Amino acid sequence: MPTAKITAFDAKKLPSPLHLKSWREDWAASGGTWEAPVINNNTATYSVTGRTVLQVEDVVDPTINTYNDTHPGNDYLSVVVT
Numbered sequence: 371m372p373t374a375k376i377t378a379f380d381a382k383k384l385p386s387p388l389h390l391k392s393w394r395e396d397w398a399a400s401g402g403t404w405e406a407p408v409i410n411n412n413t414a415t416y417s418v419t420g421r422t423v424l425q426v427e428d429v430v431d432p433t434i435n436t437y438n439d440t441h442p443g444n445d446y447l448s449v450v451v452t
Contacts, residue, residue, distance in 0.1 A: 372426045374416045374451045376434065379444040381412045385437070390414050393433055400429045427451045 379383040385393075390407050394416060399406040402421035407414040420427050434449045441447075 372421060372423045372432045372451055374426055374449060375446045376407075376414045376416075376430075377450075378412045379446065382385065383445050383447075384409070384412055384414060385447075389407045396433070397426075397429045402426070423451050 381401070384390075387409070389439045390409075391430050394404050394407065397416075401420075405417040407416050416430075416445075421429075430449055430451060434447050
């Protein structure tokens with residue numbers, strides 16, 4: 371089961387729960403079952419079933435790249451899919 375871990379500079383820089391929910395709904399449209407994110411300080415971790423690591427990367431990376439393009443500086447997010 372792949373996981374996508376999104377990390378922000380600090381907890382205040384993580385997107386809002388509504389924003390994270392919207393992303394999850396968009397990503398789920400590509401297939402698989404995307405669990406609600408587990409929020410821990412400055413990270414949001416999504417567990418996904420029914421998709422490979424590469425498929426999850428292909429869906430999540432463009433979203434995070436777009437977010438980073440419009441949120442420069444310490445609003446930057448990183449993502450690791452394992």
